[in-house]
Amino acid sequence: MKRRAALSATGIMACALALALVPACAAPTTAEENASTQNGAVNTEAMLGVEGTPPLQPADHANRAEYPASRCYGCHGAGSKANPQLPDATALPDDHYANGSVDSRTIEPAREQCITCHPVA
Amino acid sequence: MDISRRLFIKTTAVALATAAAGGSLTALTGCAAQGDSQGGASSSGGETTTYSAVCRFCGCGCGVLCEARDGRLISVTGDPDNQSNRGLNCVKGYYLAKILYGEDRLTTPLIRDDASTKGTPDGLREASWEEALDLVASKLRETWKADKTRLAFWGSGQQPITEGYLTAKFWKAGLLSNNIDPNARLCMASAVVGFMNVFQTDEPAGCYDDIDQADAFITWGANMAEAHPMLYSRLTARKLSGNVRHYDLGTIRTRTSASADKTLIFRPGTDLAITNCIANYLVSNKLYDEQFVNDHCQFKAGTENIGNAYEDDYDATEPGNTVDAVHGISFEEYAERLSAYTFEYTSELSGVPVADLQELAAVFAEPGTKIMSLWTMGVNQHNRGTWMNHNIYNIHLLSGKIAQPGNGPFSLTGQPSACGTAREVGTFSHRLPADLLVANAQHRRYTEAIWNLPDGYLDAIQKPGFHTVKIFREMSKGNMDFIWSAHNNWAQSMPNLTRFLGYSDEYRGIYDTFVVVNEVYPTITTEYADVVFPVAMWVEREGQFGNGERRTAVFEKAVDPPGDARWDVWVLLQVARRVLDGEAIDGQDAFNRLFGFVYDKEADDFVGDQREINRRIWEEYRVFSNPTMNERAAAINADTGGTFGATLKMEAKQLAPYDEYLKHHGLTWPVREVNGEWLPTRWRFADGPQEEGFDQYGVAQYGTAGKAAGLDFYKSTDHKPSVVFRPYEPPAEEPNEEYPFWFCTGRLLEHWHTGTMTRRVPELDRALPEALLNMNPEDCARLGIADGDMVRVTSHHGSFEIKASTAGRTEPPTGVTFAPFFAEETLVNLAVHDYYCPLSKEPDYKKTCVRIEKA
Numbered sequence: 001m002k003r004r005a006a007l008s009a010t011g012i013m014a015c016a017l018a019l020a021l022v023p024a025c026a027a028p029t030t031a032e033e034n035a036s037t038q039n040g041a042v043n044t045e046a047m048l049g050v051e052g053t054p055p056l057q058p059a060d061h062a063n064r065a066e067y068p069a070s071r072c073y074g075c076h077g078a079g080s081k082a083n084p085q086l087p088d089a090t091a092l093p094d095d096h097y098a099n100g101s102v103d104s105r106t107i108e109p110a111r112e113q114c115i116t117c118h119p120v121a
Numbered sequence: 122m123d124i125s126r127r128l129f130i131k132t133t134a135v136a137l138a139t140a141a142a143g144g145s146l147t148a149l150t151g152c153a154a155q156g157d158s159q160g161g162a163s164s165s166g167g168e169t170t171t172y173s174a175v176c177r178f179c180g181c182g183c184g185v186l187c188e189a190r191d192g193r194l195i196s197v198t199g200d201p202d203n204q205s206n207r208g209l210n211c212v213k214g215y216y217l218a219k220i221l222y223g224e225d226r227l228t229t230p231l232i233r234d235d236a237s238t239k240g241t242p243d244g245l246r247e248a249s250w251e252e253a254l255d256l257v258a259s260k261l262r263e264t265w266k267a268d269k270t271r272l273a274f275w276g277s278g279q280q281p282i283t284e285g286y287l288t289a290k291f292w293k294a295g296l297l298s299n300n301i302d303p304n305a306r307l308c309m310a311s312a313v314v315g316f317m318n319v320f321q322t323d324e325p326a327g328c329y330d331d332i333d334q335a336d337a338f339i340t341w342g343a344n345m346a347e348a349h350p351m352l353y354s355r356l357t358a359r360k361l362s363g364n365v366r367h368y369d370l371g372t373i374r375t376r377t378s379a380s381a382d383k384t385l386i387f388r389p390g391t392d393l394a395i396t397n398c399i400a401n402y403l404v405s406n407k408l409y410d411e412q413f414v415n416d417h418c419q420f421k422a423g424t425e426n427i428g429n430a431y432e433d434d435y436d437a438t439e440p441g442n443t444v445d446a447v448h449g450i451s452f453e454e455y456a457e458r459l460s461a462y463t464f465e466y467t468s469e470l471s472g473v474p475v476a477d478l479q480e481l482a483a484v485f486a487e488p489g490t491k492i493m494s495l496w497t498m499g500v501n502q503h504n505r506g507t508w509m510n511h512n513i514y515n516i517h518l519l520s521g522k523i524a525q526p527g528n529g530p531f532s533l534t535g536q537p538s539a540c541g542t543a544r545e546v547g548t549f550s551h552r553l554p555a556d557l558l559v560a561n562a563q564h565r566r567y568t569e570a571i572w573n574l575p576d577g578y579l580d581a582i583q584k585p586g587f588h589t590v591k592i593f594r595e596m597s598k599g600n601m602d603f604i605w606s607a608h609n610n611w612a613q614s615m616p617n618l619t620r621f622l623g624y625s626d627e628y629r630g631i632y633d634t635f636v637v638v639n640e641v642y643p644t645i646t647t648e649y650a651d652v653v654f655p656v657a658m659w660v661e662r663e664g665q666f667g668n669g670e671r672r673t674a675v676f677e678k679a680v681d682p683p684g685d686a687r688w689d690v691w692v693l694l695q696v697a698r699r700v701l702d703g704e705a706i707d708g709q710d711a712f713n714r715l716f717g718f719v720y721d722k723e724a725d726d727f728v729g730d731q732r733e734i735n736r737r738i739w740e741e742y743r744v745f746s747n748p749t750m751n752e753r754a755a756a757i758n759a760d761t762g763g764t765f766g767a768t769l770k771m772e773a774k775q776l777a778p779y780d781e782y783l784k785h786h787g788l789t790w791p792v793r794e795v796n797g798e799w800l801p802t803r804w805r806f807a808d809g810p811q812e813e814g815f816d817q818y819g820v821a822q823y824g825t826a827g828k829a830a831g832l833d834f835y836k837s838t839d840h841k842p843s844v845v846f847r848p849y850e851p852p853a854e855e856p857n858e859e860y861p862f863w864f865c866t867g868r869l870l871e872h873w874h875t876g877t878m879t880r881r882v883p884e885l886d887r888a889l890p891e892a893l894l895n896m897n898p899e900d901c902a903r904l905g906i907a908d909g910d911m912v913r914v915t916s917h918h919g920s921f922e923i924k925a926s927t928a929g930r931t932e933p934p935t936g937v938t939f940a941p942f943f944a945e946e947t948l949v950n951l952a953v954h955d956y957y958c959p960l961s962k963e964p965d966y967k968k969t970c971v972r973i974e975k976a
Binding site: 108 | 216
């Protein structure tokens with residue numbers, strides 16, 4: 001039962017996993033690597049098999065974290081003729097738009113708070 | 122934050138005008154609701170099977186769909202058929218699958234042979250189930266036979282309903298002990314006592330659908346954006362729909378303040394005065410709903426100047442012993458008591474500008490405006506938490522804005538089954554299932570009927586047992602010999618840990634108490650355990666949660682638990698079988714009498730699979746709200762003999778057969794059988810078609826149609842809820858020269874409670890890797906503290922070190938600080954006091970006075 005020791009030993013694996021799972025995010029910092037070892041070791045193999053998790057916002061979005069979805073649209077929005085506004089940005093999927101239509105140019109109201117599912121990491 | 126549709130169009134138009142064409146749509150697969158949503162498990166191609174479930178984190182109670190393949194959970198998405206969330210989810214919910222796969226899952230029973238190793242990660246050795254169960258049973262039986270006051274079970278609002286029900290039955294009927302309490306005492310007890318005092322029934326009249334219809338929201342000390350994210354999404358969606366207002370009241374600015382039209386920052390504790398100020402405005406200007414008040418309200422006052430639980434014997438003192446006393450007063454007397462709460466006086470007391478108070482009060486005076494008040498821990502974890510619950514109901518009752526679509530005071534729940542398990546099945550020290558009380562003879566007779574016990578058998582437990590703080594205070598003094606906990610991490614979540622964890626020589630009782638812990642991961646609590654039982658986690662077994670809108674939903678078993686981890690029910694019954702060996706009830710083997718319907722003692726096995734066991738437990742529990750299923754219970758419910766002088770009206774919480782919950786992905790009680798269909802109720806006490814969610818059958822059975830707003834509060838005494846005058850009384854501690862700051866703790870979005878699950882998810886850990894002390898920049902400048910400096914936070918009770926930040930999630934005003942409690946390396950509860958609301962016994966985690974120094 002050497003909980004904290006065990007956690008430290010697997011910290012590197014945890015960070016590698018995080019990188020693999022969150023391609024849209026910036027690389028974790030050393031501080032983040034350390035932090036992820038505080039409370040638990042991750043079963044890398046098992047976690048890699050988990051699908052459908054929302055990507056986190058990259059660290060350089062920290063000052064935009066609390067923007068409403070309407071402002072995120074500026075870079076991440078899409079229409080049938082422009083997907084998305086900033087070529088390297090991750091596009092909002094169809095179901096984030098009113099009626100599931102990108103051409104509505106209206107974010108589904110219940111998805112107004114991006115950070116509810118996409119915190120900054 | 123302006124989130125109007127106009128701004129959206131404006132900003133997107135600009136973006137479109139400047140957009141560079143190109144790029145490809147990259148699906149954010151985690152954001153979409155996926156999978157089918159058939160009742161029960163379903164296969165959707167290949168080897169993947171989909172199960173319906175409920176998120177195991179906050180009180181929102183979001184339905185989720187779990188996909189399992191090759192014995193592993195591979196995805197979790199929002200369940201569009203669950204009417205609480207309709208497919209919505211938050212980041213914790215999407216990452217649910219990963220909480221199962223921390224590498225350090227507990228898979229083998231553990232025993233500590235040397236108590237001196239407590240408080241360290243060492244000292245636990247692996248053991249067989251037989252050895253661990255025998256040891257725990259012998260210690261429990263030994264304590265039980267010697268002195269029943271020295272044992273306790275501490276349960277949880279994260280315990281599934283059937284598990285909580287069976288645990289309560291073992292403790293109350295098997296051991297004849299009321300020393301069982303849930304961690305819901307720490308989050309919802311003030312709401313519970315408020316409900317019972319005002320309405321004589323627990324849980325809200327309204328539902329989450331009110332959010333979609335309200336014209337104005339008032340958040341009272343509730344950071345919904347972080348603590349109830351799905352409901353906050355619904356709130357902000359409603360705000361986008363048009364002319365909807367939001368007033369956020371609190372002691373700090375939070376992410377929830379971002380959507381508010383106005384944020385009212387008040388001095389800690391003065392929310393009591395603000396609510397009385399609103400009531401005074403309505404009453405003194407005759408702007409209340411007179412017909413509603415005449416038809417539905419009675420007025421009361423109660424014991425005042427009740428002090429605080431500074432000393433361990435507070436409950437037995439004169440003020441502590443009389444805190445529940447109330448007496449009737451006239452409307453005029455109520456008005457007179459309110460009259461001191463002028464805008465000017467309240468502004469001076471609270472620090473909220475007069476104009477803001479006037480604006481807020483005026484909203485309640487608008488006849489056609491539908492108002493939803495939402496509150497949670499800021500109100501409940503309050504040295505006058507019950508009073509503050511009363512005061513919110515008071516202004517909604519005076520204005521007639523309650524129990525109608527879009528109109529309602531709504532107590533948000535802290536945990537996924539604080540309602541379903543802690544409150545509804547009676548795991549509190551003073552309760553029996555279905556709102557029944559141990560102190561009430563009719564309630565005990567009713568319970569005896571359903572548990573097939575002799576008349577009078579439960580008279581042995583008519584005195585309530587130890588509440589949570591009492592349990593741990595007694596433990597710290599060496600007055601407890603046996604404590605068993607499940608589904609919680611009390612060594613991190615309890616307040617005043619400096620005392621309870623034996624950091625001082627005066628309180629070393631934890632080292633002499635035999636501590637048993639059901640757990641899934643190593644925690645601080647397991648470091649103090651003498652025995653650790655490794656148990657199944659979330660969808661590794663079947664269970665049920667009851668959420669904040671009275672919705673009961675089943676989560677199906679989707680995967681097996683790892684290693685030798687076992688279902689809590691099996692663990693409980695194994696211990697019960699051993700402890701009750703040789704005991705009899707009315708000449709029959711006690712274990713068989715209580716648990717023979719689910720467990721074959723001779724065969725030492727369940728009588729069916731998990732679905733069947735859950736169904737059988739549920740069907741017994743369901744009798745509490747369906748008295749006609751038991752002839753003896755039906756007679757007591759109707760008081761046919763006239764023994765008690767009152768009917769129980771148990772149908773007010775009517776529950777449906779187990780399989781209906783699987784079929785519907787959850788139902789809100791009372792659930793009524795209409796032409797063979799089981800129909801939920803969304804608005805209790807509101808007359809109207811059951812098919813549309815109104816309480817047609819409840820009002821028809823026990824109420825009278827045609828009263829104001831079409832309501833009949835048929836569970837309330839004389840069908841009238843109580844408007845109880847509750848004055849402002851100061852917090853248990855106030856800043857002084859030695860401890861000049863307020864310290865407040867709470868939850869943030871990415872982590873659930875003590876972080877034992879969410880911190881094992883790399884993405885959630887990276888998103889919120891450490892707990893920070895949020896401070897006002899002026900305070901930092903005055904103390905010479907820069908962002909990132911380590912500081913020591915010290916209270917009268919203990920201290921901890923933490924990194925300071927002026928750019929954290931919250932923005933405290935000068936003199937106020939905040940830090941979350943998820944980080945075990947920070948352990949903020951070392952410094953938080955354990956003074957509790959004298960009525961509910963719920964500790965005030967929000968108002969500890971501290972000093973802050975550079976470490």
